[in-house]
Amino acid sequence: DQQVKQNSPSLSVQEGRISILNCDYTNSMFDYFLWYKKYPAEGPTFLISISSIKDKNEDGRFTVFLNKSAKHLSLHIVPSQPGDSAVYFCAASARGVDTPLVFGKGTRLSVIA
Amino acid sequence: DTAVSQTPKYLVTQMGNDKSIKCEQNLGHDTMYWYKQDSKKFLKIMFSYNNKELIINETVPNRFSPKSPDKAHLNLHINSLELGDSAVYFCASQGMYGYTFGSGTRLTVV
Numbered sequence: 001d002q003q004v005k006q007n008s009p010s011l012s013v014q015e016g017r018i019s020i021l022n023c024d025y026t027n028s029m030f031d032y033f034l035w036y037k038k039y040p041a042e043g044p045t046f047l048i049s050i051s052s053i054k055d056k057n058e059d060g061r062f063t064v065f066l067n068k069s070a071k072h073l074s075l076h077i078v079p080s081q082p083g084d085s086a087v088y089f090c091a092a093s094a095r096g097v098d099t100p101l102v103f104g105k106g107t108r109l110s111v112i113a
Numbered sequence: 114d115t116a117v118s119q120t121p122k123y124l125v126t127q128m129g130n131d132k133s134i135k136c137e138q139n140l141g142h143d144t145m146y147w148y149k150q151d152s153k154k155f156l157k158i159m160f161s162y163n164n165k166e167l168i169i170n171e172t173v174p175n176r177f178s179p180k181s182p183d184k185a186h187l188n189l190h191i192n193s194l195e196l197g198d199s200a201v202y203f204c205a206s207q208g209m210y211g212y213t214f215g216s217g218t219r220l221t222v223v
Contacts, residue, residue, distance in 0.1 A: 006211075009211050036156065044148075044156050044158075045156075046156070087211075087212070089212070101150060101156075101201075101203075101217070102214075102216075103203075103205075103212070103214040105211035105212055105213060106211045106212045107211075108211075
């Protein structure tokens with residue numbers, strides 16, 4: 001049973017507009033969430049994270065929102081750029097406990113110029 | 114049925130030993146990966162195979178050797194284990210609709 005779900009396998013957005021990538025989780029023990037970005041033929045690279053004590057974390061054009069009651073998080077990219085075209089993974093873990101990450105299946109974002 | 118299964122889930126071993134971690138996927142995917150998760154939960158790619166052929170071989174010590182007997186399996190063999198090899202290792206496979214990660218193998222070298 002998938003504990004971390006990214007229900008949209010792909011998303012297309014025009015350059016300059018907002019990209020919103022969604023992620024849902026089922027395990028209430030998760031309290032630390034990460035987003036990774038992956039280009040073809042490369043490994044995922046860390047993008048941004050959020051702990052459950054916050055509901056928002058911002059880093060430049062990237063903002064992650066966490067809704068604990070809904071067990072939902074989202075990554076907003078604004079403005080979207082063609083270089084943002086990649087696969088984005090949502091991952092979750094119990095922070096402070098040395099446990100493996102649990103990954104979603106990824107969402108392929110295409111930013112169209 | 115687990116789509117990507119890694120065994121063992123936990124592995125504790127002494128320095129200098131040789132060990133293997135197995136990965137099997139039943140999704141029919143052509144591409145499989147090995148990643149290492151560091152203590153900050155960052156993921157580093159180690160190897161990628163496509164249909165039994167090595168595609169990506171990042172800078173990892175020669176003590177790490179992947180083996181793909183068929184496209185459903187990608188095993189990781191590690192010789193002469195060192196303390197610094199302690200980490201969580203993830204196997205993943207890639208198909209048309211996305212990636213599927215295994216649940217990870219926690220390797221502890223003592």
